Amino acid sequence: MRNMKLSYINLFVSDLGQAVRFYSETLGFELLFEDADFGYASFQTGPVRLAVAATDDEALVGRHTGIGFAVDDLIAAHQALAEKGVEFSSPPQKQPWGGFMAMLLDPDGNSFYLDQVDLEAHA
Numbered sequence: 857m858r859n860m861k862l863s864y865i866n867l868f869v870s871d872l873g874q875a876v877r878f879y880s881e882t883l884g885f886e887l888l889f890e891d892a893d894f895g896y897a898s899f900q901t902g903p904v905r906l907a908v909a910a911t912d913d914e915a916l917v918g919r920h921t922g923i924g925f926a927v928d929d930l931i932a933a934h935q936a937l938a939e940k941g942v943e944f945s946s947p948p949q950k951q952p953w954g955g956f957m958a959m960l961l962d963p964d965g966n967s968f969y970l971d972q973v974d975l976e977a978h979a
Contacts, residue, residue: 864898864905865923867966868916872897874963875908882940883925901925918965924957930972934958937970948972 869875872890876897880887885899885906895910911917927933930948937960938944945967946959956972 862904864907866907866909867921867923868911868913869908869962869964869966870910870912870914870917871963872908872910875910878963879906879908882937882942920967922969924969924971925960926971926973928973930956930958930970933970 872892872895876887876890879885879897879899885901888898888900888905890897896907898905898907906923934944934948943961944958945961946957948956948958948970950956958970960968960970962968
């Protein structure tokens with residue numbers, strides 16, 4: 857099992873069309889697949905794909921996902937996304953463990969880390 861690796865992450869959403877627009881148009885991820893009848897879409901996000909699956913189960917949406925998106929410049933990314941109307945539950949701030957991150961929300965209230973990769977840029 858040495859070659860096992862994380863390939864994709866599924867995230868539950870209440871409105872597939874709204875999620876597809878948010879992840880492709882707002883966040884800029886490449887849409888790889890969308891099937892409204894199946895209620896599923898996937899995006900190229902780097903080495904790991906992100907997929908969204910529509911559900912009527914309200915308990916599965918609007919949660920802390922534990923998923924982190926990495927950017928080179930957190931201040932610039934935060935500003936650009938805020939200008940597009942993205943809501944943040946936490947602004948960019950240095951973390952006690954040495955990181956520099958913010959928390960963003962998708963239209964369903966699912967929360968994500970937004971981390972700066974190069975910590976030297978804002979040291």
